[in-house]
Amino acid sequence: MASPKIIIIGSGLAGLSFSLFLTRLLPTVSIKIYEVRPSTHPSTSGTINLTPNALRVLDHLGVYKSISPQGYNFDNLTLLNHQFDFLASIPIAGISDFEYQSLRIERRIVHSALLQKVMEYGRSRIEIIYDSKCESVEESDTGVTVKFTNGGSITGDILIACDGIHSTVRKSFVKDPKDFDPKYTGQISLGGNISKSQIQKFNPNNNPYPLMMFGPETSTGANFMVWPYNNSGDQFTFFTTLSKPEEDKDGWKSYSDSKEFLKSIMQETFLSEGSPWNEMVKKTIELSDADSYRFWPFYLHSIPEKFYSEKARIIMIGDAAHAMPPSGGQGAAMAFEDAETLAYSLAVAFNTPEGGLGINTPHGQNILSKWSNNRIARMNTIQEMNKRMSDMRKGHSGSTSGVMFTVKVWAIWILGLLGVLGRTRRVVNNYDARKEAAVWLGEGVLAGLE
Ligand SMILES: Cc1cc2nc3c(=O)[nH]c(=O)nc-3n(C[C@H](O)[C@H](O)[C@H](O)COP(=O)(O)OP(=O)(O)OC[C@H]3O[C@@H](n4cnc5c(N)ncnc54)[C@H](O)[C@@H]3O)c2cc1C
Numbered sequence: 001m002a003s004p005k006i007i008i009i010g011s012g013l014a015g016l017s018f019s020l021f022l023t024r025l026l027p028t029v030s031i032k033i034y035e036v037r038p039s040t041h042p043s044t045s046g047t048i049n050l051t052p053n054a055l056r057v058l059d060h061l062g063v064y065k066s067i068s069p070q071g072y073n074f075d076n077l078t079l080l081n082h083q084f085d086f087l088a089s090i091p092i093a094g095i096s097d098f099e100y101q102s103l104r105i106e107r108r109i110v111h112s113a114l115l116q117k118v119m120e121y122g123r124s125r126i127e128i129i130y131d132s133k134c135e136s137v138e139e140s141d142t143g144v145t146v147k148f149t150n151g152g153s154i155t156g157d158i159l160i161a162c163d164g165i166h167s168t169v170r171k172s173f174v175k176d177p178k179d180f181d182p183k184y185t186g187q188i189s190l191g192g193n194i195s196k197s198q199i200q201k202f203n204p205n206n207n208p209y210p211l212m213m214f215g216p217e218t219s220t221g222a223n224f225m226v227w228p229y230n231n232s233g234d235q236f237t238f239f240t241t242l243s244k245p246e247e248d249k250d251g252w253k254s255y256s257d258s259k260e261f262l263k264s265i266m267q268e269t270f271l272s273e274g275s276p277w278n279e280m281v282k283k284t285i286e287l288s289d290a291d292s293y294r295f296w297p298f299y300l301h302s303i304p305e306k307f308y309s310e311k312a313r314i315i316m317i318g319d320a321a322h323a324m325p326p327s328g329g330q331g332a333a334m335a336f337e338d339a340e341t342l343a344y345s346l347a348v349a350f351n352t353p354e355g356g357l358g359i360n361t362p363h364g365q366n367i368l369s370k371w372s373n374n375r376i377a378r379m380n381t382i383q384e385m386n387k388r389m390s391d392m393r394k395g396h397s398g399s400t401s402g403v404m405f406t407v408k409v410w411a412i413w414i415l416g417l418l419g420v421l422g423r424t425r426r427v428v429n430n431y432d433a434r435k436e437a438a439v440w441l442g443e444g445v446l447a448g449l450e
Pocket of ligand 1: 011013037046
């Protein structure tokens with residue numbers, strides 16, 4: 001069996017989970033992960049929602065049981081209109097249908113659980129080198145070389161690009177320049193945190209959390225979510241999606257630099273005179289601490305023809321490959337699915353009887369191409385769903401707004417009743433990365449690896 005030298009750029013959710021799967025499957029592999037962040041600050045903040053397809057991967061890694069008691073576990077999403085009238089309860093997860101509940105959790109908890117697992121493997125198998133910014137990548141017939149901004153460089157057999165939405169590695173081989181950079185979708189997410197005790201009295205019917213509320217117009221807010229994120233359900237994150245024109249780097253910085261400014265956008269949107277919004281929304285904004293506010297502009301990567309380079313020595317996964325707006329809550333889930341399916345595929349490709357670097361053989365290329373095609377098909381499905389979720393959060397300004405809004409509310413109500421939204425969730429939630437990989441690699445082959 002070969003002992004490939006694997007380089008990973010980025011120690012986010014994709015990089016850590018991929019390294020864990022591959023070391024488990026290929027005992028001789030050596031992995032170096034290069035990360036631009038310092039070791040003292042290895043993760044971004046905020047909360048994410050993990051659906052059963054994501055949790056299944058984390059369970060396969062032995063991480064799920066430790067994180068699940070640290071987040072909010074739930075099955076249904078309650079849809080309401082801006083006046084707090086009940087529209088539907090959408091089943092989005094649940095043990096009986098999907099093996100797992102959905103989990104809302106602080107992203108840093110998931111990241112540190114993965115980091116903890118990496119530490120358990122010891123520095124001899126996976127090494128993380130912090131404060132290392134990848135500047136450029138070049139592949140040849142014999143290897144792949146990375147140059148860093150600090151003047152250093154390293155050569156390995158295969159490089160996995162896990163460097164997120166603003167990936168440097170993506171630029172090294174995605175051919176069409178218009179596909180290099182992510183495109184702005186015209187929406188931002190904005191919100192903060194609040195405790196349940198501060199706002200529960202404004203939920204007189206005890207509608208079960210999380211709450212997703214739809215309003216009439218962008219100018220007065222089109223949507224508002226209230227979502228618990230800790231295990232007891234007494235800490236909430238709240239957020240809205242608003243349509244805003246694109247800013248340059250400095251323009252976006254002016255948003256993130258001032259928490260008071262972020263809160264003032266919420267106040268203008270939801271608390272202006274004559275605002276049609278319910279007390280729960282108004283009080284959440286009024287009582288929230290500006291310090292807890294955050295915002296994210298939504299960007300989207302186009303899906304390239306394949307997720308690997310000409311000589312198959314550079315492969316991209318996670319946001320570097322297919323960053324998407326968080327409207328459908330699937331970005332991290334896709335990174336986890338990529339990681340598990342790719343690890344199985346590379347383990348089989350490297351595990352050749354000749355003991356060579358299997359990725360350069362027809363056998364290896366065939367496996368990689370099947371992996372990439374499977375992931376592209378999956379990504380198209382998810383991005384389509386994501387777009388529907390983004391559209392649902394948009395308002396309709398202008399004279400037709402009243403009609404459009406009524407149509408939207410009825411559509412949500414009817415779709416909720418028919419369980420259509422729930423059925424879409426089934427397609428998302430039921431993906432089992434290991435079973436999918438077995439379809440193109442063969443169950444017997446996978447069983448032989450484990
Ligand atoms: C507001 C918001 C809400 C979200 N909610 C959800 C949700 O509910 N559910 C969900 O599944 N997903 C959600 N996502 C998406 C999810 O967070 C991402 O899809 C996921 O983090 C992608 O993982 P990744 O490892 O590919 O990228 P990242 O987590 O971005 O990691 C990339 C890593 O690469 C490093 N890096 C970057 N450039 C370089 C370089 N040149 N050299 C070295 N290192 C580098 C970075 O420092 C970082 O550590 C959300 C995202 C946002 C912004």
